[in-house]
Amino acid sequence: MKKCLAISIGALMLALAAPSLLPAQTAPAGEAKKAPPAPPRDLTGIWDPGNAGLQVMGPGKMRARFTPYGEELFKANKPGRGFTEVPVADANDPNDSCDPSGFPRNEMYELRPVQIVQTKSQILMLYQFNKIWRVIWTDGRPLPKDHEPTWYGYSVGHWENDDTFVVDTAGFTETTWLDNAGDPHSSDMRVQERFHRLDRDTLELSITIDDPKVYQKPWTGTDKLILKLQPANTELLEMICVPTEMELYKKIIANPAAGK
Amino acid sequence: MRTRMFRSAVLAIGLLAVAASVFAHHGNAAYDTDKTVTMKGTVTQWLWINPHTFLLIDVKDDSGKVAHWSAEGSAPADMMKRGWNMKSISVGQEVTLEVVPAKSGQPVGRIVQVTLPDGKVLQVMQSGGKNNSPTTDPTKE
Numbered sequence: 525m526k527k528c529l530a531i532s533i534g535a536l537m538l539a540l541a542a543p544s545l546l547p548a549q550t551a552p553a554g555e556a557k558k559a560p561p562a563p564p565r566d567l568t569g570i571w572d573p574g575n576a577g578l579q580v581m582g583p584g585k586m587r588a589r590f591t592p593y594g595e596e597l598f599k600a601n602k603p604g605r606g607f608t609e610v611p612v613a614d615a616n617d618p619n620d621s622c623d624p625s626g627f628p629r630n631e632m633y634e635l636r637p638v639q640i641v642q643t644k645s646q647i648l649m650l651y652q653f654n655k656i657w658r659v660i661w662t663d664g665r666p667l668p669k670d671h672e673p674t675w676y677g678y679s680v681g682h683w684e685n686d687d688t689f690v691v692d693t694a695g696f697t698e699t700t701w702l703d704n705a706g707d708p709h710s711s712d713m714r715v716q717e718r719f720h721r722l723d724r725d726t727l728e729l730s731i732t733i734d735d736p737k738v739y740q741k742p743w744t745g746t747d748k749l750i751l752k753l754q755p756a757n758t759e760l761l762e763m764i765c766v767p768t769e770m771e772l773y774k775k776i777i778a779n780p781a782a783g784k
Numbered sequence: 785m786r787t788r789m790f791r792s793a794v795l796a797i798g799l800l801a802v803a804a805s806v807f808a809h810h811g812n813a814a815y816d817t818d819k820t821v822t823m824k825g826t827v828t829q830w831l832w833i834n835p836h837t838f839l840l841i842d843v844k845d846d847s848g849k850v851a852h853w854s855a856e857g858s859a860p861a862d863m864m865k866r867g868w869n870m871k872s873i874s875v876g877q878e879v880t881l882e883v884v885p886a887k888s889g890q891p892v893g894r895i896v897q898v899t900l901p902d903g904k905v906l907q908v909m910q911s912g913g914k915n916n917s918p919t920t921d922p923t924k925e
Contacts, residue, residue, distance in 0.1 A: 581917060587922075589924070604813070605811045606918070607920055612814065613814070615810070763860075780886065
């Protein structure tokens with residue numbers, strides 16, 4: 525008998541983990557009660573934005589208008605979503621080759637559960653989607669002036685008050701998109717995240733893009749996205765872009781769907 | 785292994801407004817979202833993988849010709865929220881599959897729902913209303 529192909533190793537983990545996973549929006553009875561206050565200067569936990577984190581339509585009206593240079597970069601991108609979308613078979617989205625999403629795309633688009641860990645000098649963000657992590661330095665160092673460009677940038681953060689943590693990131697390669705709608709950025713982009721813990725169970729995230737080469741003004745791509753605290757034993761699922769699985773997808777689905 | 789005999793396929797074309805799944809990393813540019821196609825056939829593969837799960841079924845028409853349909857779902861993590869798992873479907877099962885078909889006319893589609901032999905229905909796409917991408921630059925409206 526033919527066996528089901530279970531290429532992803534994480535599939536077993538998914539099946540086992542399923543009973544312990546609840547969508548952030550499923551509230552047990554009695555949760556109408558106010559949650560306890562936020563612990564001071566603490567983002568520790570596993571946080572889930574639910575469906576709102578997917579942001580599959582791109583930033584829409586929230587995006588600032590392009591500069592002429594930005595327009596040029598945008599036209600070269602052929603995304604699978606947005607007002608210039610094309611079939612996957614015709615797209616040139618770096619994600620379709622399993623290239624890294626980079627930051628801030630990994631937070632502005634398909635943000636799934638994320639685990640936050642605090643050490644004495646760092647906050648670590650462990651993302652379910654594509655199983656990547658980011659380091660945010662909290663030891664007071666400034667952003668370096670000419671850091672080598674990277675996919676995820678270089679991040680430093682500080683507490684603005686006891687429940688608001690602000691992160692500044694710079695030093696980006698230009699290779700990544702900001703989202704699945706093909707919005708570009710330059711290597712001069714600066715990104716600011718604001719994490720505002722409203723109460724013990726609720727974290728609010730906003731992300732602002734400042735890239736005058738590409739956008740006429742700064743704009744907020746993620747605006748007060750709500751993430752809910754999950755039980756401590758929640759497992760982050762394995763969701764990895766696997767190049768061979770992506771090629772199979774293109775061969776069996778994407779290319780025939782586009783008539784190729 | 786001997787494959788089971790296929791039942792007669794029923795290809796029904798429904799004219800519906802079908803919503804795109806909010807879970808898709810890509811839009812519906814390749815798909816005809818004004819209609820769905822429903823068919824009965826035998827599962828030949830069920831792939832529980834990223835970026836999308838997919839289901840392959842053989843569908844036999846009244847003349848005896850067999851079409852090999854490929855249908856994509858969402859990523860496993862999203863499918864699980866809708867009650868699917870790796871063991872939801874088995875090779876050899878006879879299922880009823882409803883898809884949004886590809887514009888190309890190839891036997892490819894996006895899964896709307898699958899009805900299993902025991903009558904259980906598993907859905908992928910939301911019902912009612914379209915959820916396609918905008919067609920003009922929203923920053924210039």
